[in-house]
Amino acid sequence: MKKLLAIGTLSLISSLALADKPVVLHSGEPLPLGVAADNTQNRATANNSFPPSNGYVSAGYAGSKIGSNEFGGDERFNGFFLNAGTYVAPKTSLYMEYAFQDASEMDFSEVALGLNYKFLENDKNYASVGGGIGYAWLDEKAYDPYYDMHVSLELNYLTVPLYLEVGHQLNPNIEIFGNLGYKWFFNRDSEACIDGLCVSGNSSDLDIDGMTYKAGLRYNF
CATH class of the missing domain: 2.40.160.20 (Porin)
Known part of the structure; x- marks a missing residue:
């Protein structure tokens, strides 16, 4: 019971911290699910914007x-x-x-x-x-x-x-x-x-x- 409570508390703290702070990962660690989804959405938004141009x-x-x-x-x-x-x-x-x-x-x-x-x-x-x-x-x-x-x-x-x-x-x-x-x-x-x-x-x-x-x-x- 104490082990499950500790894991749950750490998970909650991690979730709250990710809401306001950037995620720092070491090499080889996967992105958290929410951050991966946000990055995918940002890339999709960027692809819909006007491409850079030198002239016309x-x-x-x-x-x-x-x-x-x-x-x-x-x-x-x-x-x-x-x-x-x-x-x-x-x-x-x-x-x-x-x-x-x-x-x-x-x-x-x-x-x-x-x-x-x-x-x-x-x-x-x-x-x-x-x-x-x-x-x-x-x-x-x-x-x-x-x-x-x-x-x-x-x-x-x-x-x-x-x-x-x-x-x-x-x-x-x-x-x-x-x-x-x-x-x-x-x-x-x-x-x-x-x-x-x-x-x-x-x-x-x-x-x-x-x-x-x-x-x-x-x-x-």
């Missing part, structure tokens, strides 16, 4: 609805983007992007540098926010048959994009994502020509802004 490339559809009252309202643009980034912290990446979009007789190209931060990761899904700074140039050429005139417009902008992005991991290397954002265009230079007669300069009256949206694929390497 991505591409896809890019669209926007931008303009101003001075331009007669908003214009819808459609095009594509190419993006490459590198991780500077576990959840933060630095990226560079090129985008091209057009609408009727108007088109614009843009290069941008920015940061993306993943603030939420849940199994294979994530959410992130991003922003940066860019430079865009917008061109429009038209012919007015009524006045028999050729008209062209070239506008250069400093851009400030902000966006919210959500994505899903298809496999350890590939993600599908979409984002919705807002972008401000600050005029830095402009030139307007009518039949070869041109004027140039910059004006805040030429500033534009509006919604942006993207959908694409990302490859992590």
